[in-house]
Amino acid sequence: MSGPARRTVLRGGLVFDGTGAEPVAADVVITDGRIEAVGAGLGGDADTLDDTLDDTVVDVSGALVAPGLIDCHVHTIFDGMDMARLQARPFSMEFFEAIGALGTLLDSGVTTVRDAGGADLGVKAAVALGLVRGPRMTISISALSQTGGHVDGWNVHGDVQRLFVPHPGRPDCVVDGVEGMRLRVRELIRAGADTIKVCASGGVMSTRDDPRHPQFSYDELAVCVDEAAAAGRSVMAHAHGAAGIKQALRAGVRSIEHGVFIDDESIELFLERGAWLVPTLLAPVALVTAIDAGMAVAPEVELKARSIAATHLDSVARAHAAGVRIAMGTDSGVFAHGSTPQELTWMTRAGLSPWQALHAATGSAADLLELPEVGRVAAGCVADLVVLDGGSRAGDFAAFATDLRMVLQGGEVVRAR
Numbered sequence: 538m539s540g541p542a543r544r545t546v547l548r549g550g551l552v553f554d555g556t557g558a559e560p561v562a563a564d565v566v567i568t569d570g571r572i573e574a575v576g577a578g579l580g581g582d583a584d585t586l587d588d589t590l591d592d593t594v595v596d597v598s599g600a601l602v603a604p605g606l607i608d609c610h611v612h613t614i615f616d617g618m619d620m621a622r623l624q625a626r627p628f629s630m631e632f633f634e635a636i637g638a639l640g641t642l643l644d645s646g647v648t649t650v651r652d653a654g655g656a657d658l659g660v661k662a663a664v665a666l667g668l669v670r671g672p673r674m675t676i677s678i679s680a681l682s683q684t685g686g687h688v689d690g691w692n693v694h695g696d697v698q699r700l701f702v703p704h705p706g707r708p709d710c711v712v713d714g715v716e717g718m719r720l721r722v723r724e725l726i727r728a729g730a731d732t733i734k735v736c737a738s739g740g741v742m743s744t745r746d747d748p749r750h751p752q753f754s755y756d757e758l759a760v761c762v763d764e765a766a767a768a769g770r771s772v773m774a775h776a777h778g779a780a781g782i783k784q785a786l787r788a789g790v791r792s793i794e795h796g797v798f799i800d801d802e803s804i805e806l807f808l809e810r811g812a813w814l815v816p817t818l819l820a821p822v823a824l825v826t827a828i829d830a831g832m833a834v835a836p837e838v839e840l841k842a843r844s845i846a847a848t849h850l851d852s853v854a855r856a857h858a859a860g861v862r863i864a865m866g867t868d869s870g871v872f873a874h875g876s877t878p879q880e881l882t883w884m885t886r887a888g889l890s891p892w893q894a895l896h897a898a899t900g901s902a903a904d905l906l907e908l909p910e911v912g913r914v915a916a917g918c919v920a921d922l923v924v925l926d927g928g929s930r931a932g933d934f935a936a937f938a939t940d941l942r943m944v945l946q947g948g949e950v951v952r953a954r
Contacts, residue, residue, distance in 0.1 A: 538587050543606040544568045545948060547922075548580030549598035551930055555903070555913035560930075565602055567920040574916055580909035598944060601892050601930045603895060603951070605648025605921035608877045609674075609815050610773075610794055610866025613638045614655035615700075617740055618824070618871050624698060635660055639671025641875040644942050644952045648913050648921035649673040649903075651732065653773065653794065654680035655870070656687075657706035658729030665936035668949065673921070675906055677734035677773065678725055679710045681718070681761070684709070684753045687775060718757045722764040733765045735790070737774040738781030741845065742871065743823065744837045748777035749798060751784050758788035771907075773815070777845070779803050780791075786810050792905055794866065795820070797845050799852040807861040813905045815866035816853045818883035821846045823872035853887040863889070865898035865903040878937035891932025896917035920948035 545567040551560040552575060564580035566573040614631040615623070616638050626634075635656060641648060650672045652660075661676050663669040682688035688710040690699035696871055703709040706728055712721040722733055737753055739746030744751070754762075762772050771791035775780040781799040782793055786806040792813040796803075799814075807814065824842045828834055834842075857863060867880045884894040903912025905921060908921045927933075927940035944952040 543948075544573070545593045545595065546580045547595050547597045547602055547924070549596055550600050550602035550924065552914050553601060553603040553892065553895060554915060555604045555900035556894065557892055557900065558605075559892055560601060561923075564594055565914060565922070566922075567945075567948045570920055572914060572916055572918050572920050575914055578637040591811040591940065596665070597924050597942075599926075599930065601925040602914065602916055603923050603925065604875060604899040604903075605672075605923050605944065605946065606646050606898045607906065607908075607912055608642070608647050608880075608898075609651045609792070609864045609905060610653045610817055610868050610871060611642065611650045611874070612655045612868070612870030613642070613650070613652050613660065613674075613874075615870035617827060617832060617873055618834060618926075619881045620698065620835075621833055623700070628702060628704075632660065633653070636669050636671075638870065638874045639664060639669055642869070642877065643671050643944065643946065644677075645875045645877055645938065646923045646944055647672050647877050648944070648946050649906070649908065650675075650771075650925075651866070651906055652676045653775075653868075654678070654710075654734050655701055657704075659706060661729070669823070672760050673907075673911065675731040676729065677732050678706070678728055678730045679708050680736060680775065681712055681721060681736040681759075682710050682736045683752050684711055684713050685745065689743075692744070710857050713757075715756050716752075718721060718760050720763055726748050726765070726768045726770060730770065732770055732791075733772045735761050735772055735785070737772050737776040737785040737790075738778045740775060740777065741824070741841045742834075742838055744835045748841060749780070750778060752783035753784075755784055755788055758785055758790070762789040782806075783863055785930060786812055792864065795849075796852055796856065798918065799856055802862060804809045804856055804859045807856065811862070812857055813862045813864045813901075814853070814904075815864050816849070816887070817866050817868040817880075818849060818853060818887065819876065819880045820868035820871055821849060822883070823876060823879075827872050850883075850887055852886075857888050862901060862905075864902040865894075865895045881934040881937065884932075891934065893933070895932075921946050
C-alpha cells in the first residue's frame, strides 16, 4: 500500500508561467513531482492544510517563481576550448568532466538541456538514472560536417585534431554525399540521438573555413531531414552565413543555431517554415572574454570571434522584430558552463522584453524540443522550477545568479541558497 501523497506548496510568489505573459501573484502546489495547481490563495497556512497529506509549505513571498531554464545548445563534455588541454586529456576524461559541467548547469538554474554534440547515450542515461546530477537531457551525439567543414579536424600539418573522437556510441562526424548522409543519420538514431545536428555553414572554432560559406549540398541536407523525420526526429543546423541558413531552412531543419548573418530572405524563410532561431548571443562574447583571460586558440579563431558580435546582435534583433520564433541556447561548453542566465540579458539587448526572453528560455524552448511537460508552470507539468529574489522579480536578469534562491527538479529542491 502506497503512502500519502507528498505535497509542497510554494506560497506567496509571483509566478511566470512560461507563456510570455507577465508574472501574477499565485501559489504553486506540487504533488509527487508534478504541479497540481497554480492560483491565488491555494497555500493557506500550515495549520489549514490537509493533515492526511505530507505537506511542506515554503514561503516565497514576493519572489519570482518560474520554470527552470532550458538551454537548447550546450556541449557538456567540454568546459572551454583550450585545444592544447583538450588534446592532452585522456579519452575517458571527457565523461568525468561532464559530471561537473552537468552539476554546474543545474546549480545555475538550468533544468533541461539539448546537447549539441559530444554527449552520448551513456551521459544522458546516467542523468536519467540519478547516477549523475544534472539537467534533463536531449542529445545529438555527433555534429555532422562535410569534409573540410566545421567539425573536420584535419589540420595543415597533416594530422587530425578532432573535438569529437569517434567511439562505439559516437559515430564519426565527417560525412559526404547523399548516401553517406543517409547512413550516418541512421547510425546516430541507432546510437540514441534525439535530434540530428548538422553544420550547414563554416564556423568560428574551426580554422580552415569561413562562417559565411555554406556547407553540404541541398540534397545532403534534405536527406538528413528526411531520414530524421522517418524516425520521428528533427534536425538542428549550425549556420552562420545567409546562404547556409537559407539552404538549411529550405531543406526543412527545425532550428537554426547562431544565425549571425541572417538576411531578409532568411527571415522570410523562418516565418514560412515556422522554424526556430537559437541565437547563442553569449557565445562570441564569452569566447572573446576567455581568450582575453588566457585561453589558447588559433589566430584564425580569435579573429572570427572578435569580428561577429555586433553583426550577431543586429541579426537577432531584426529576426525578433519580424516575428521569428526564438529559443534560448548559449553554446555553453565552448566557454565555461554556469553562465547560461546571462543569455537572457543579451536577448533583451536584441530587443526582446525581459518576459519574452524568459519565454524563449522556458515555454518556447520546450516547444522547440517537443517537451510539453517542462517549460511551464501549469497543472500537470513536471515541477522543474527556479525561485528568484532581487531584480529578477521585475525582469532584470543581470543579477540572476545572485537572485537565485532555489532550484527544484521534479519537485525536489536540488539547490538552495
